[in-house]
Amino acid sequence: MYFDNAEGPVFRPPSEAHSFILRVTVGCSHNACTYCNMYKSVQFRTRPMNEIMDQIHAAKPYAMHIRRIFLADGNALVLATDKLLAILDALARTFPRLQRVACYAGPRDMLNKTPAELEALKAAGLKLVYYGLESGDDVVLSRVNKGVTAAEAIEAGQRIVAAGIKLSVMIIAGLGGKEHSARHAANTARAANAIRPQMLSALTLMLYRGSELLEQFESGRFVPLPPAEIMEELYELVSGIDLPPAEHCLFRSNHISNHIALAATLPKDKDRLLADIAAARKELADVTDWDPYNNVE
Template sequence: MYFDTAEGPVFRPPSEADSFILRVTIGCSHNRCTYCNMYRSVSFRLRTMEEIVPQVERAKRYGESIRRVFLADGNALVLPTERLLEILALLRQELPKLRRVSCYAGPRDMLSKTPEELLALREAGLQLVYYGLESGDDEVLQYVRKGVTAQQAVAAGQRIVAAGMKLSLMVIAGLGGRLWSEQHARHTALAINAIRPHMFSVLTLMLYRGSELRQAYEAGQFAVLSPAEIAGEMQALLTMINLPEGGHCLFRSNHISNYAPLAGSLPQDKDKLLAACRQMKGQLAGLTEWDPYNTVEE
C-alpha cells in the first residue's frame, strides 16, 4: 500500500507486504554496488515534509487498518535525525493503530548516527532496520563497491542492536564468485557472530541487467557458482555461525532468488538447516544445465 506518484520504482522487503510504504527519500544515496540495479533509473534525493505529509494524509482513510509502516526508498536512515523524528511523530499522530515502523539502512548511514540519535529514533517508534550486509569479507566488499570495510559493516550492525532496535540482516550467497567463495562464507559467518542480529536471511546472487557484476560475468571476469556450489557455500556459512545458546535469531532463505526455501531459528535449528543444505546440494548436483542469470532478465 502506498500513496505516491513520485519518480522511480518502489521496493520493500517481503515481510512488509501488508505495510503502508511511505517514501521519504527517492532512490539510494550510495547507488554504486556492482550487483544491484534497483535505483539506477532515478537520481537520489531527500524528500521534503511537503511531499511526505500528503502521503500520510491519503493513508489516513485506512488508518484503522494500518498496523505497519515501511519507510522507503533504499536507505531512509540517511535522513537527518530531526526529519525522521518529525515523520515518526506524524505517523503516531495520524495512524492510531500503528504498531511498527521499519526501514532499509546502509552501513554508512547507521554509522553516521550517534548512539543517542539511534536511541531517540527507537523511542520514537523506529523498531526494525533491514540491513544488507551482503558479505563480511573485505575483498568482496571492495570488489562490489559496498563503500565500507568489513570492520565498518560489523560496527554498523552492532550499533543498531545496541540501540534496542530489531535488526534484519541480509547476505548474498555467491557474491564472492568462485575466487572468494570460501573466505566470503567464513568472514560473513564471523560478522554475523559479532553482530548477533535478530533476523538473518540468505539471498542468492542474481545477475541483473544493467549491473556491473553481470557485465563482468559476460566478459569472463567473474566466475559464478553453480546451484550445488551455492548450497555448499550456504552449508559452510551456517556451519561457522555460532550464536549464543538461549538466543533466538530467525533464519530464512525463502527469497525468490533462492533455489530452495529454508527456515528455522538459530542456534536451535542449526543441525536441521545443515541437513537441509546437504540434501539441497545433492539434489542440485544432478542438474546438467543451469542459468547463470538465476532466471532474471530484468
C-alpha cells in the same frame, strides 16, 4: 499500499507486503554496488516534508487498518535524525493502531548516527531496520563497491542492535563468485557472530541487467557458482555461525532468488538446518543447465 507518484520504482522487503509504504527518499544515496540495479534509473533525492505529509494525509482514511509502515526508498536512515523524528511523530499521531515502523539502511547511515540518535529513533517508533550486509569479507565488499570495510559493516549492525532496534541482516550467497567463495562464507559467518542480529536472510546472487557485475560475468571477469556450489557455500557459512544458546535468530532463505527455501531458528535448529542444506546440495548436484542469470527478467 502506497500513495505516491514520484519518479522511480518502489521496492520493499517481502515481510512488508501488507505495510503502508511511505517514500521519504527517492532512490539510494550510495547506488554504486556492482550487483544491484534497483535504483539506477533515478537520481537520489530526499523528499521535502510537504511531499511526505501529502502521502500520510492520503493514507489517513485507512488509518484503522494500518499497523505497519515501511519507510522507502533504499536507505531512509540517511535522513537527518530531526527529520526522521518529525516523520515518526506524524505517523504516531495519524495511525492509532500503528505497531511498527521499519526501513532499509546502509552501513554509512548507521555509522553516521550516534547511539543517542538511534535510541531516540527507537523510542519514537522505529522498531526494525533491514540491513544489506551482503558479505563480511573485506575483499568481497571492496570488489562489489559496498563502500565500507568488514569492520565498519559489522560496527554498523552492532549499533542498531545496541540501540534496541530489531535488525534483519541480508547476505548474498555466491557474491564472491568461485574465486572468493570460501573466504566469503567464513568471514560472513564471523560477521553474523559479531553482530548477533535477530533475523538473518540468505539471498542468492542474481545477475541483474544494468548491473556492473553482469558486465563482469559476460566479459569473463566473474565466475558465478552453480546451484550445488551455492549450497556448499551456504553450508560452510551456517557451520561457522556460533551464536549463544539463549539467542533466537530467525534464519530464512526463501527469497525469489533462492534455489531452495530454508527456514530455521538459530542456534536451536542449526543441526537440522545444516542437514537441510546438505540435502539441497545433493538434490541440486545433477543440475547442469542452470541459468547464470537466475531467472532474472
